[in-house]
Amino acid sequence: MKDKLNLKFYLPETNIYITIIFILSLTVFFYNMYLGTAFFGVFLYLVYYNLKYRYARRDEWTKYIENLSIDIDYTTKKAILxxxxxxxxxxxxxxxxWYNSKFSNxxxxKNILGKNIQNFIPNLTLRKVLNENKELYTEVNHNNKKYNVIYNIVKSGKEEDVKYLIMVYWIDKTEYVKLLNRYEDEKTAIALIQIDSYDEVxxxxxxxxxxxxxxxxxxxxASWASDLKGAFRKNSKDKYTLVITAKExxxxxxxxxxxxxEIRELDYGNTLPLSLSIGIGVKGETLQDNLKYAISGLDLALGRGGDQAVIKRKDKSIFYGGKSKAVEKKTKVKARLIGHALKDLIIDSKDxxxxxxxxxxxxxxxxxIGIYNICxxxxxKPNIVIQSSNSSIDLFMDRVKEDEKYKDAFITREEAIRYCSKDSLVIVVDTHRPxxxxxxxxLKISEKIVVIDHHRRGVEFIDNAVLMYHETYASSTCEMVTELIQYIDEKTNIDKLAAEALLSGIALDTKNFTFKTGVRTFEAASILRKLGADTTSVKKLFQGDLDNFIAKAEIIKNARIIKNKxxxxxxxxxxxxxxLVAAQGADELLNIKGVMASFVLGKGxxxxxxxxxxxxxDINVHLFMEKLGGGGHIDVAGAQLKDISIEESIKIIEDLINEYLKEV
Known part of the structure; x- marks a missing residue:
């Protein structure tokens, strides 16, 4: 601010000089008329010269501004063109x-003025820019090239004749997209391969x-890996590692x-089929992440019965295969090891x-009930958490209530949450999904969790278990618990009611020893028979009333068979x-000649x-139900759908069936 003031003081404007000269000439004229007249003449000359110089400068500035505007307009037009x-x-x-030469090329x-842009680029839409008065972006494919299209509205014309136009800029990003795709295609995928039940085969x-x-x-x-241009390595007799690109x-x-x-079709007289379990990790932040995903994917494949590939991408898993049943393991080494580990956990736990x-x-x-007897x-003194009974277990629960041993065995969810601590042992049976x-x-309170289950593993599972006994080949969880009883302790004994409870669970999941029944299933049944299980008492647990039989008959009567399968x-x-009636009706439909799978829907x-x-x-119904958020086994599965009608649900099932039949 001081600099400006000083400048004005030392360099006053021309008008001030002229005013001072005018005052001085009047003063001199007062004392000397001749000299004052001469000074006044100088004053008039200075006024004339100042006005002439000012007008000349104004003309020069006007011409400069006009020439500059012409140059800017010319430069702008040249720049746009x-x-x-x-x-x-x-x-x-x-x-x-209007358009420039680049757009024409x-x-x-040529000669496209007045023609509609969609005649040349049909997949371009102007709807968004018409609705919003701001710059918008979109993507367009044209002549095998990809463009980022930028819309911008401009106003032209005078106030009385305003006109709005759309400026459209086309930025070619084809090379960038190619580079991005190449980068994505060349990302590394790690596959872990295991031969299912190799020794048994x-x-x-x-x-x-x-x-x-x-x-x-x-x-x-090796031939398969070579076709994929992958790095292939054998780690052990039944385990391999394969590294391939995301494109492959x-x-x-x-x-x-x-x-x-192809592997399943290999036949050299082996009575058990060969099959692979493959876990693939891809799209991790690092190679270590991909390896972790591959390990998790292989665990999923094995937990679902093998003979399938699981692609794991961070929070998403995709399944392929899984058409064959899990091979029953003849050795009971794992059951013995689990039994000893479970015994130690039970002894070391207070609750x-x-x-x-x-x-x-x-x-x-x-x-x-079997685990309760082991404890x-x-x-x-353990507690069994059950909120309420239901029709499928009502008859059994009536028997339990009459037994003094189980008087204080059951507690509600609220009681369990109130008394459970991080040191409590929580044993989960017949499910692995939280x-x-x-x-x-x-599961969130306790730090000691044991899971015993036989269902094919889903994406959601209890991942913080200290002991996991998960065997998909087993007919039922009751079969697995029966085997554990043998290895917990020589003195371990269960009462007649517990033996019948375990036998009824095996009978339920095998449909009276018809489905998914192996040698170990009959061995478990014989053990329970020795422990006092009465087959007649077990059969009574499955008795239904007349209304249920009529309802099952209605299900069979109204059944529709698609493609005779x-x-x-x-x-x-x-x-x-x-x-319960729907499940029994689905079982009955399998007795119809030619029917290989059945689906029964109902509304609770x-x-x-x-x-x-x-x-x-022959048909894996687990794959069908998994797509609907359910699960189960290859031959027994189920699902529940919310906020949907029976008719819409039937349509969904029919679409899944038709999709499956096209692939077969």
């Missing part, structure tokens, strides 16, 4: 009112062909992992809580035990549509 990106100006109806057309073949099986298996895998993984997905079928899944069935409650044999358990809160029907409304009192799915083993 020679803009290095395509540019066009559109009316609001899409007609082209882009669409490879070799033992099922003759001694002289076993080397041929191993050699052919390795040749097939896409090809594998398009091929739906046909290698699974023990046992729970199955919501709406428990005989397999769930039977396994819980009491080790001088522990949200399916009777009391999910206990798959039956679909609906459970009658407003009947008691609708879920909570307006939730439930689906019972059954199969003879």
């Amino acid at each position: 020679n803009l290095p990106i395509p540019l066009c100006v559109l009316e609001f109806d899409g007609s082209i009112s 882009m669409i490879n057309e 070799l033992e099922s073949a003759k001694q002289d062909v076993r080397p041929l099986i191993s050699a052919e298996l390795e040749r097939k895998l 993984l896409e090809n594998l997905e398009a091929d739906k992992f046909s290698i699974l079928d 023990i809580y046992i729970m199955g899944h919501k709406y428990p069935d005989l397999d769930s409650i039977g396994a819980a 009491t044999s080790l001088d522990k 949200n399916f358990t009777e009391c999910e809160e206990l 798959i039956a679909i029907s609906v459970c009658p409304d407003k009947i008691k035990n609708s879920k 009192n909570d307006d939730i549509v439930f689906i019972s799915a059954r199969s003879l083993g």
Whole structure:
């Protein structure tokens, strides 16, 4: 501020000089007329010269500004005409009112003024820019090139004749997209491969062909890896590692992992089929993340029964295969190891809580009663968490209430949450999904969790268990618990009611020893028989009333068979035990000649549509139900759908069936 003041003081304006000269000339004229007249003449000359100089300067500035405006207009026009990106100006109806040469070259057309932009680029829409008065972006594909299209509204014309136009800039990003795609395609995917039940498969073949099986298996895998241009390495007799690019993984997905079928078709007289379990990790932040995903994917594949590939991408898993049943393991080494570990955990725990899944069935409650007896044999007083009974276990619960031993065995969810601590032992049976358990809160409170389950593993599972006994080959959780009883302690004994509970669970999940029944299933049944289980008492647990039989008859009567293979029907409304009746109806539909799978839908009192799915083993109904958020086994599965009608649910099932039949 001081500098400006000083400048004005030392360099006053011209008008001030002239005023001073005028005053001085008057003063001199007062004392000397001749000299004053001379000074006044000088004053007049200075005024004339100042005015002449000022007008000259004004003309020069005017000409300079005018020339500058002409230069700017010319430069602007040149810049727009020679803009290095395509540019066009559109009316609001899409007609082209102006364009530069780059745009003309882009669409490879001449004389396009007045024509609609969508005649040349049909996938371009102006709807967004018409609705919003701001700059917008979109993407367009044209002539095998990709463009970022930028819209901008401009106003032209005078106030009385305002006109709005759309400026459209076309930025070619084809090379960037190619580079991005190449980067994505060349990302690394890690695959961990394991031969399912390798030792059991070799033992099922003759001694002289076993080397041929191993050699052919390795040749097939090496050839497959070579076709994928991958790095392939054998880690042990039945484990391999394969590193491929994400692009080759896409090809594998398009091929739906046909290698699974090729390996299954290898036949050298082996009575047990060869199959692969593959876990693939991809799109992790680091290679270490991909390896972690691959390990998790392989665990998922093995937990779901093997013979499948699981692609793990951070929070998403995709499944391929899973068409064959899990091979029953002959060795009981794992059961013995789990039994000893479980014994130590029970002995070291003060509080023990046992729970199955919501709406428990005989397999769930039977396994819980079996674990309860194991704990009491080790001088522990556990609690079984169950919120309420239901039609499938009412008859059994009536028997339990009459037994003094189980007087204080059951507690509600609220009581369990109140008394459970981080040191309490929580044993989960017949499920591995947290949200399916009777009391999910206990899994967050306790730091000691044991899971015993036989269902095919889903994406959601209890991942903080200190002991996991998960065998998909087992017929039921009750079979697994029966085996554990043998290895807990020599003195371990269970009462007659517990033996019948375990046997009823096996009978339920095997449909009276018809489905998924192996050698170890009959061994478990014989053990329970020795412990006092009465088969007649077990059969009474499955008795139903006349209304249920009539309802099952209605299900069979109304069944519709698709392609002579798959039956679909609906459970009658407003009947008691609708879920149980639907499950039994689905079982009965499999007795129809030619039917390989059945789906029975129904609606409970909570307006939730439930689906019972059954199969003879050739069709994996677990895959169907998994897509609807449910799960189960290859031959027994189910799902529940919320906020949907029976008719809409039938349509969804039919679409899934048709999709499956197209792939077969």
